[in-house]
Amino acid sequence: MHHLVNIFEKDNWLKYKKTTPQASVMIKITYPLYDYRIREEAGKEWIFDPFRKQWTRLTPEEWVRQNFLQYLVQQEKYPASLIAVEKEIQLGELKKRFDILVYKNDKPWMVIECKEMQTVLDEGVLRQVLHYNISLGAPFVVVTNGQFTNAFLVQDVKLTELSNLPSY
Numbered sequence: 001m002h003h004l005v006n007i008f009e010k011d012n013w014l015k016y017k018k019t020t021p022q023a024s025v026m027i028k029i030t031y032p033l034y035d036y037r038i039r040e041e042a043g044k045e046w047i048f049d050p051f052r053k054q055w056t057r058l059t060p061e062e063w064v065r066q067n068f069l070q071y072l073v074q075q076e077k078y079p080a081s082l083i084a085v086e087k088e089i090q091l092g093e094l095k096k097r098f099d100i101l102v103y104k105n106d107k108p109w110m111v112i113e114c115k116e117m118q119t120v121l122d123e124g125v126l127r128q129v130l131h132y133n134i135s136l137g138a139p140f141v142v143v144t145n146g147q148f149t150n151a152f153l154v155q156d157v158k159l160t161e162l163s164n165l166p167s168y
Helices: 002-008 010-019 060-075 123-136
Strands: 038-041 044-049 054-057 083-085 088-091 094-097 100-104 107-114 140-144 149-155 158-162
Touching: 044 060, 060 083, 060 100, 060 107, 088 123, 107 123, 123 140, 123 149
Parallel strands: 107 140
Antiparallel strands: 038 044, 044 054, 083 100, 088 094, 100 107, 140 149, 149 158
16 A cells, blocks of 8 residues: 555656656447436436445536446446445545445455546546545556546556456
8 A cells, every 4th residue: 555655756756657658548438228217306416326325416427427337337247246436535634535446355456536528537637546546555546537538557656557447
């Protein structure tokens, strides 16, 4: 877990940026069909989240999260029972919430940050998921806005961009 902190030291971040390919490797996602449960209440739309087993406000980011969750389970065959959604983590003095965390062998394996479709997947979004991963220690991080998805293997102070999501 401690080794991830080094990514944020100035020299290591610059090293990462220099070793990143010029053109990002975007992962093509073909979302599966799913019968979403949506309702309107007091002029607002709500969607049922089967992972949290509750109704949640249907925002553009939530729409991306729900579609990506279905992709993980239906297409990639990740076990739904090993996926956590919007759980609180402690980052120093701050409390934050990650979007999606996939576990493997009882340990965090992949942390996923979802953004709404209009959000550009830039260095700031990657830094956000890497900050969450300081306390989680997952070997894989993913950022998605529903249209574009990037995945990385995290090893010591090095990030390796992947052309596919890792197989479970």
